[in-house]
Amino acid sequence: MSSDEDFDPHVLAEEEFIEEVQSFEFWFGAVEGYLSGKSYGHDPEAVDLPMDEVERDRLITTLCHYCVGETAALEGASGLVSLAPNHPAKIFMATQVVDEARHLEVFLRRLNDLGVEDTATEIQRQANPALVEFKDALLKLVASGDWDAAVFAQNVILETMEFTVFRAHARTADAVTAEILEGVISDERRHFGFGENDLGRRLAHDPAARARLRDVRQNLDGLVLGVFEGALADLEVPASDRHVLGRDYLETVERLGLTR
């Protein structure tokens, strides 16, 4: 066997693949690739260019929304560790807890950079009520022990939309914020991918569960979609980029058979 074949991922058995990509070992090797040498998600030598007050206030508002979303995912993922139905899923969810804590930390630090000293008060003041409502609903699903519904809410609805918004934002953001977002985007790829694939496998064995997830979708996706559509408009993301927010998410729910 050549060295290429030794490490060809496409020849792995499905169980081997899942154990590999959901492992802490994989996580270490992945984040090493894009986070090593960075401090709080960006080049420590990077210099902030001057930002006018309107632009700065707009960015603070957006980062406050992001912090609410990341806090929801941090608290949700930590609760999901105990609900995970198997060891690889437990281990993956633990890596997600670490990722979400890091995201919250880098966004809080960015708020500090922008002159916000009391971040907790600022986030509470600016928090979008719809996103707070989503967070409460997610944590209720976790508390009820409903793995499928909570993973759908957190890793599919929230993470898919965050991924799309962060990508669009990174294209227009100042250099430091863009670099922070790029690192978060790389993490999000694992999170929404885990959600879709874990649920996809489970729904293949339990198609009846789709009805419950359609209800979750009906109750929750509008909350997140509205917030992030507003965020993209506030960030003056071109309309041509904004339409992908709903499109990427709809493609996911369609693959899962959750469209009505």
Added chain:
Amino acid sequence: MTTSDASTSDASTSDASTSETSPDDTHSRYELDETGFNEVPKKWRKFYRHWGGPTDKLARNEVICPVCKIVIRSARELQPGDKLYCMPCMSRMVVKEGPDGHLFAEVIF
């Protein structure tokens, strides 16, 4: 020339060092090099690359992951029915052929 060089061009137009046909396999083989994709551990990195958008023409050993839009690369020319994994988003997929002959990936659970 490697597939990293060929990533925006059709492999069929690549020079002889890009691919070769092994005697026991009708699929052309590709020597993969890293292209800067760094979201998976080092040993897997050459199997993935960032997609450059609609003008980024895929080689015959490449398809786009429909879930995360990363380009998945194989060491062999792809054919319908081949199974692939997207490690960055943990998806498993099968290669299909569109009506115009282009290859695409469909997620399987």
